[in-house]
Amino acid sequence: MQSMIRRCQPLLGTFVEISLAGDRDEGDLHALASLAFSEIRRIDAALSFHRADSELSRINRHALDATQSISAAMSDVLGEAMLLSRESDGLFDVTIAPSLVRIGALPDHGYRTDIDACWHDIELEHDRVRFHRPLAIDLGGIAKGYAVDQAMHVIPDDVEVCINAGGDLRMRPWRHAEVAIRLPDPAAGAVIHVEMRNAALATSVGALGDHLGAIVHPRQGEVSRDASSFSVFAASAMRADALTKIACLAPDCAALMQGFGAEVLCIDAHGRVCKFETDTKPLQRIGT
Amino acid sequence: MSINRRQFLSRSAVAIGGFALFSQVRAETYLSIEQAQQLIFPGLNLKPVSVTLGGEQEKQIENASKTTVRNHDLNAWKSDAGDWFIVDQVIGKHENIDLAIGLNGAGEVVGIEILTYRETYGYEVRNAKWRAQFNGRDYQQFLKLDKQIRNISGATLSCRHITDGINRLTQTWHVALRSL
Numbered sequence: 274m275q276s277m278i279r280r281c282q283p284l285l286g287t288f289v290e291i292s293l294a295g296d297r298d299e300g301d302l303h304a305l306a307s308l309a310f311s312e313i314r315r316i317d318a319a320l321s322f323h324r325a326d327s328e329l330s331r332i333n334r335h336a337l338d339a340t341q342s343i344s345a346a347m348s349d350v351l352g353e354a355m356l357l358s359r360e361s362d363g364l365f366d367v368t369i370a371p372s373l374v375r376i377g378a379l380p381d382h383g384y385r386t387d388i389d390a391c392w393h394d395i396e397l398e399h400d401r402v403r404f405h406r407p408l409a410i411d412l413g414g415i416a417k418g419y420a421v422d423q424a425m426h427v428i429p430d431d432v433e434v435c436i437n438a439g440g441d442l443r444m445r446p447w448r449h450a451e452v453a454i455r456l457p458d459p460a461a462g463a464v465i466h467v468e469m470r471n472a473a474l475a476t477s478v479g480a481l482g483d484h485l486g487a488i489v490h491p492r493q494g495e496v497s498r499d500a501s502s503f504s505v506f507a508a509s510a511m512r513a514d515a516l517t518k519i520a521c522l523a524p525d526c527a528a529l530m531q532g533f534g535a536e537v538l539c540i541d542a543h544g545r546v547c548k549f550e551t552d553t554k555p556l557q558r559i560g561t
Numbered sequence: 562m563s564i565n566r567r568q569f570l571s572r573s574a575v576a577i578g579g580f581a582l583f584s585q586v587r588a589e590t591y592l593s594i595e596q597a598q599q600l601i602f603p604g605l606n607l608k609p610v611s612v613t614l615g616g617e618q619e620k621q622i623e624n625a626s627k628t629t630v631r632n633h634d635l636n637a638w639k640s641d642a643g644d645w646f647i648v649d650q651v652i653g654k655h656e657n658i659d660l661a662i663g664l665n666g667a668g669e670v671v672g673i674e675i676l677t678y679r680e681t682y683g684y685e686v687r688n689a690k691w692r693a694q695f696n697g698r699d700y701q702q703f704l705k706l707d708k709q710i711r712n713i714s715g716a717t718l719s720c721r722h723i724t725d726g727i728n729r730l731t732q733t734w735h736v737a738l739r740s741l
Contacts, residue, residue, distance in 0.1 A: 281591045281675035283660075283720040283727075288675065292712075303600060417717075439717040455715025464713060478716040504714055 278302045284313050285417050286323075287439025291424070295432035305432065309424040313438070316423055319346050320416040322370060322379055322409075329412060333370075333384055336404040343402050350412055350419050351397050353511055357415075358392040360529060361519050366392045370411035384409040417441045418475060418514025425510075436510075443473040443510040456544045457502035465544060470536055471506040477517035478502045500542045507535040588679045594661065598638065598646055601663035601672035607638035607646050614737055621736045626728040637738070642666060645738055647730055648676065653722035656680050662727060668734040670727065 277294040280303070291309055293302045319328040332341050343351070357365040371386040373379040390408035417438045425443055428434045435444035444450055453464035457478045478500070503520035507513040512533060519526055520537045530537055541547045592600070598607055612635040614622070619630040636648040643666035651658045657679045663672040 279589070279591050281589070281678060282673055283675065283723040287717050287720050288678065288723075290712075307600065435712055437712050437714075439720075440714040441717075442712055442714055444712070450712075453713045455713060457716070464715075474714050476714040476716065502716065 274298055276302055278306060280306045280310070282310050284310065285317050285420060285438050287417070289313055289439070290435075290437045292435045292437075293428065293432050294434075297432065302432070305428055308427045309436065312424045312427050313420045316346055316416065316420040319344055320350060320412045320419070322411045322413065325382060329410060330382065332402060333382070333409045336402055337385075337407055340401050340403045342400055345400075346419070346423070347402075348397075348399055350415055350511070351395070351402060351410075352399070353419075353515065354412070354415055355392060355395065355397055357515050357519070360532065361523070361526070363391060364519050364522050364526075365414070365515055367410045367412055367414070368392055368395070368408045369414075370409035373411055373413070374409075379411060379413075382409075414518045415511055415515040418473070418510035418512070421473070421510035438510075441473075441475040441510050441514045443513075444469065445472065447472045454502070454504050454538070454540060457500050457540060457542050465540065465546070467538065469506070471508055471513075471534075473507050473510040473513040474504060475507075475510065475513035475517045476502055476504040477521050501547065502540045504538040504540070505530070505535050506538070507533065588677070590677045592661070592674055592676050594648055594676065597648075597661035597674045597676060600674060601661065602640060602644055602646060605640045605642075605644065607640055607644075610637050610639045610741065612637050612737060612741070614733070618736050622729060622732045625732040625735070626725070628725045628729040630729065630733075635733070635737075639738075639741070644671070645734060647733075649726060649730060651722050651726035656718075656722070658723065660723065660726065662730050664731065664734050664738075668731060668739060670731065673723075673727065675723075 275294070275296055276299045277292070278299055279290065279292045281288055281290045283289075289310070291306045293306055295302065318324065321327040322329055322333075324330060328344055328347055332343065332347070335341055351367070354365065354367045358367075368391050370379060371384075371388070374381050385407045386409050387407045390404075390406035394404055394406040394408055395410070396403045396405060418441050421436045421438050421441055421443050424436050425434060425445065428445075430445075433444075433446065435442060435450075440455075442452070447469045450469045451466055452469055452474060453466050454474075454476055455464050501524075503517050503524070505513045505516040505520055507516060512535065516530065516533060516535050516537075519529065520539070523529075524539065526537075539547050598605075614630065614633050614635065619633070622630055631652070632650065638646040640646075645664045646661065647664070648659065648661050651660060659676040661672075661674045661676055662670060665671050
């Protein structure tokens, strides 16, 4: 019996939507969706900057004074973050938290921080972390994608799935699937339709708008003012999520994207697709 | 239960009426009230309870949650064990959401499900300058309420209004439901 369900819960500071279809009854699919939501809640509880009782908050409070042991989830995300920092020469940097606190995008937990501290000052071994300068980590640019990836793993292979955490989405199967991307100004409401080019897609808008968060340049400390949106297709939602931040700050990052097996789609304020980094087939735009 | 549901839906219609001038970009229905009850409290017998908030109670709830109480009559169900199931509406700047929340006997949140999500952007749609950007192309085509749009990527939408609404409902439990 073929069934399909869609669920939505407020998690990760946004709306997380899970769509499942498969040769199961609806009750089974609902149970699987509940399991996936639980997995997202578990990761949110560990990686949240906002929650004073999260694993991340413990690290931010104590990792300068003493080496902190970390969970597998924290190890995965910090490991990927450090790799991206290295490859982007610091354009992606999770130590950006103090700047985000300053502009009011994150709550102030009163952490002591050094303005010159950066990702170089984080010492990560696979299950331990230590800070060498006073700093604070925010995983807002990468954790949503990771939560989506982990939630995908709890869904069996015979079930078709799409998990969309406020625009960071991953699906299986993904070939020939169509998705919509909003114009950069969310108030405009309009969308363009494109075909999926990898399993995951994430979108970020540089300019501070009527949406969550902001992208701050790690070296210049300024909020990006670019009104274009950057969508990244990649094999995992974590990678797509993080790479959109780099794309917003360095639109000429073709080589880096290629190195990560990712592709970038840039949409300007008027809905024009102005750039698409690829050495394969051109973008197929569906409908309008 | 069915009467309660009709009441709720007619109230929703009034609320949407307030947005009549706005065009709707997206509307999504995820669950019925009955489905949400089964998911949050599987197998539990929930009975509808008529609860009307008094002026003093509303003031207390508003002070404690720093939100506005819009509905004086609650859409509430209770189990024999003292669990509560409430269906409520959250109206944000650009969204209008029906949600279901389950609270246990201690007033703790045990489940939240979005029932329907409606985006109500539209001012910009009527704005001539914005329309002109499409050079005479039929902008309705851009904005059609597309049932086929299953997955949208874009700048992340905040669920802050939902968080406020959940605070309001947990305070409602403290002020009005705990003693029932």
